[in-house]
Amino acid sequence: MGKIRRGLGGTSLLLAVIMAIAACAAPQRTTSDTDGDQAGGTDTGGTTQPVAAVIKGLDNPFFQTMQQGIEEQAETTGTEVTVQAANSLGDTTGQADRVQTLAGQDYGCFIINPITQTNLVQPLVQVANAGKYIVNIDSPIGEEAAQAANLEISTYIGTDNVQAGRLAAEEMARLLPEGGDVALIGGVAGDATSQARLEGFQQGIPDNIRIVQTIAADWERQRALTAAGDILRARPDLAGFFVANDDMGLGVVRALADVGRQGEVKVISVDGLQDAIRAVQEGTLSATVAQYPYAIGAMGMEACQAAMAGETLPENVTAPVVVVNQSNADQALESFPRPFAEYEDPFADLLGQQ
Amino acid sequence: MTQATTSPSWERLRDPSFWADWTAAVALVLLIIGFSIASPVFLTLGNIQALLLAAAILVVLTIGQTYVILTGGIDLSVASILTLGSVVLGQAYSRGWGIGVACLLAIVTGTLVGLINGLVIAKGKITDFIVTLGSLSAASGAALVLSNGRPVQIADPFLLRLATGRLGPIGYFVILAAIVAIIAHFVLFHSRFGTHLLATGGDTEAARAMGINTDRIKITAYIISGCLAGIAGVLLTARVGAAEPASNTSFLLNSVAAVVLGGVSLFGGRGTVIGPVVGALLLTALVNGLTLLAVSQFYQPLAVGIVVVLAALLMRYQQ
Numbered sequence: 001m002g003k004i005r006r007g008l009g010g011t012s013l014l015l016a017v018i019m020a021i022a023a024c025a026a027p028q029r030t031t032s033d034t035d036g037d038q039a040g041g042t043d044t045g046g047t048t049q050p051v052a053a054v055i056k057g058l059d060n061p062f063f064q065t066m067q068q069g070i071e072e073q074a075e076t077t078g079t080e081v082t083v084q085a086a087n088s089l090g091d092t093t094g095q096a097d098r099v100q101t102l103a104g105q106d107y108g109c110f111i112i113n114p115i116t117q118t119n120l121v122q123p124l125v126q127v128a129n130a131g132k133y134i135v136n137i138d139s140p141i142g143e144e145a146a147q148a149a150n151l152e153i154s155t156y157i158g159t160d161n162v163q164a165g166r167l168a169a170e171e172m173a174r175l176l177p178e179g180g181d182v183a184l185i186g187g188v189a190g191d192a193t194s195q196a197r198l199e200g201f202q203q204g205i206p207d208n209i210r211i212v213q214t215i216a217a218d219w220e221r222q223r224a225l226t227a228a229g230d231i232l233r234a235r236p237d238l239a240g241f242f243v244a245n246d247d248m249g250l251g252v253v254r255a256l257a258d259v260g261r262q263g264e265v266k267v268i269s270v271d272g273l274q275d276a277i278r279a280v281q282e283g284t285l286s287a288t289v290a291q292y293p294y295a296i297g298a299m300g301m302e303a304c305q306a307a308m309a310g311e312t313l314p315e316n317v318t319a320p321v322v323v324v325n326q327s328n329a330d331q332a333l334e335s336f337p338r339p340f341a342e343y344e345d346p347f348a349d350l351l352g353q354q
Numbered sequence: 355m356t357q358a359t360t361s362p363s364w365e366r367l368r369d370p371s372f373w374a375d376w377t378a379a380v381a382l383v384l385l386i387i388g389f390s391i392a393s394p395v396f397l398t399l400g401n402i403q404a405l406l407l408a409a410a411i412l413v414v415l416t417i418g419q420t421y422v423i424l425t426g427g428i429d430l431s432v433a434s435i436l437t438l439g440s441v442v443l444g445q446a447y448s449r450g451w452g453i454g455v456a457c458l459l460a461i462v463t464g465t466l467v468g469l470i471n472g473l474v475i476a477k478g479k480i481t482d483f484i485v486t487l488g489s490l491s492a493a494s495g496a497a498l499v500l501s502n503g504r505p506v507q508i509a510d511p512f513l514l515r516l517a518t519g520r521l522g523p524i525g526y527f528v529i530l531a532a533i534v535a536i537i538a539h540f541v542l543f544h545s546r547f548g549t550h551l552l553a554t555g556g557d558t559e560a561a562r563a564m565g566i567n568t569d570r571i572k573i574t575a576y577i578i579s580g581c582l583a584g585i586a587g588v589l590l591t592a593r594v595g596a597a598e599p600a601s602n603t604s605f606l607l608n609s610v611a612a613v614v615l616g617g618v619s620l621f622g623g624r625g626t627v628i629g630p631v632v633g634a635l636l637l638t639a640l641v642n643g644l645t646l647l648a649v650s651q652f653y654q655p656l657a658v659g660i661v662v663v664l665a666a667l668l669m670r671y672q673q
Contacts, residue, residue, distance in 0.1 A: 058503050059498055059503055059600050060600065064503050064504065186651060189652055189654075189655065212648065213645075213648040214650070214651050215651055216651035216654065218604060220602060220604065221596065221598060221600075222411075222590060222593060222594050222602065225593065225594055226408045226641075227645050229404050229408075230642050230645040230646055231645060231646075233395050233398070233400055233401050233404065234393065234395050234645070234647075234648070247505070247598070247600070250594075250595075250596070251594055254593075258517075258518055275505065275507055275596075
């Protein structure tokens with residue numbers, strides 16, 4: 001008896017703790033339409049069904065900004081939205097479980113940013129079978145896998161990472177008119193995003209700039225810092241670094257500061273995070289290729305709203321990519337997290353037509 | 355203890371167990387010879403300074419891990435505690451509490467998580483693997499909650515000096531790591547606590563029969579590990595100039611690998627402090643050398659894996 005009672009006590013304590021955590025976390029996870037009026041929705045409030053979004057890990061400001069874009073766009077029309085994320089960028093099965101859980105609920109449209117090309121295909125089949133819309137943002141769902149599973153994706157709003165790398169290469173060419181040696185610092189070796197950005201850079205770089213070394217720093221700032229220091233000692237005449245994301249880019253900037261060569265060795269990274277744009281403003285980071293996760297998230301939400309309103313969506317849309325350097329950093333920071341330049345947004349047009 | 359193996363008799367060199375005890379040191383010497391032939395930069399003062407600086411954080415973490423593994427346990431939460439400590443520092447600093455308070459809070463946080471680990475393991479009689487696996491997740495979750503997932507840039511003159519300052523040719527980081535290592539060595543081999551720790555790890559039942567409070571020894575080991583992880587968190591923040599909630603998983607794997615390379619038995623009760631320190635230097639030197647030689651990013655993890663397994667094979671000859 002005593003044992004049972006103790007067991008029950010333990011279980012109820014556990015339940016209480018879980019409930020308490022859930023209570024703390026709840027307001028962060030969902031935005032209801034309560035403050036939709038304040039936001040002053042300009043579009044028609046015809047959409048009633050809630051939207052679910054499952055994106056990559058939230059431990060990176062890139063995806064937090066994406067979440068912000070989704071939620072703020074939802075607010076403009078009073079659409080209810082739940083944003084869920086994987087625990088980390090490696091949590092492929094955890095992300096699939098989340099989609100699975102949401103699939104059984106009453107959401108009209110799913111905004112999906114899969115970690116790999118295939119990890120969400122299985123649970124999404126259930127979503128598609130229920131006649132719900134799937135809007136794929138940022139990283140693509142593998143075409144072959146989708147076809148094999150008979151999965152219909154309403155639209156894909158893609159971040160062109162190869163293009164981002166190419167833009168970085170053009171900027172590097174502009175900064176190094178005389179040419180020179182550059183080193184590449186990637187994320188996890190073999191990671192698709194990292195690979196695409198590095199590939200784009202390799203494609204876009206002119207002949208007088210030589211890529212002498214490629215290193216994987218696993219998306220960790222500290223690893224990038226150490227690697228950059230090592231490379232600089234091995235190649236004192238190195239002219240520049242191309243880094244696959246801003247976080248690592250700021251690590252490289254730190255390594256340059258440690259040896260007093262800030263600004264002298266060029267550093268270009270990708271993402272367009274606030275801290276990175278500030279570093280560009282200060283002149284420590286040469287440039288960042290901004291991909292505007294805010295716009296990606298907002299466009300994903302617009303696509304859902306348009307789809308649920310019965311509009312036909314374009315198959316493929318590319319999200320804006322802009323090089324932020326000294327000439328436009330002030331502007332970029334001012335409008336952050338929104339893009340400072342006009343960009344093509346077919347979904348806004350669709351919603352506007354109503 | 356393995357310390358006695360330093361006697362210069364040539365007979366010892368033919369004994370495979372001598373080589374096994376000094377695996378990390380032997381491998382490090384071989385590596386240094388190899389890299390210095392292949393790269394003219396490797397043995398320069400600048401590179402050695404940088405190498406030691408880069409190794410300092412791992413060394414501090416590894417020493418904590420060593421204490422835990424010597425009790426026969428394992429601390430899977432070290433890297434998460436490091437992240438949490440860094441985030442606590444960042445949050446405290448951004449609220450204007452001063453850098454001293456912020457650093458202290460980071461270390462206290464690490465110590466507290468270590469205390470919780472130890473209490474649950476020793477008093478709750480739950481396997482260390484499960485408990486620290488749980489706190490690995492909980493601590494990184496707490497770091498995300500506290501920071502709201504956002505990194506904080508910290509441009510503090512004190513931290514900057516700590517990260518880049520030198521006493522003569524030796525960086526403050528390196529001095530700090532060396533002090534930690536020396537203290538840890540003396541505590542392990544020249545204090546009653548150290549003797550009891552080794553006894554607890556060697557045979558818990560026997561130790562308890564001899565009147566050693568093994569629970570307290572275990573809890574203390576986890577507290578030490580947590581506290582050192584907190585210190586490592588301060589060092590990491592100083593080094594990168596930011597407090598980030600992102601996980602630093604490579605630190606966990608490297609800390610365990612360094613301990614094993616250092617000849618510490620995973621079953622506890624047997625090992626040194628200097629061994630794991632050399633193990634940590636070995637792992638750092640390996641990545642440093644491969645980077646200097648511009649070895650492809652795809653081959654680097656392969657090389658690290660092979661070295662770890664080879665070292666483990668060599669250690670089979672341990673007595």
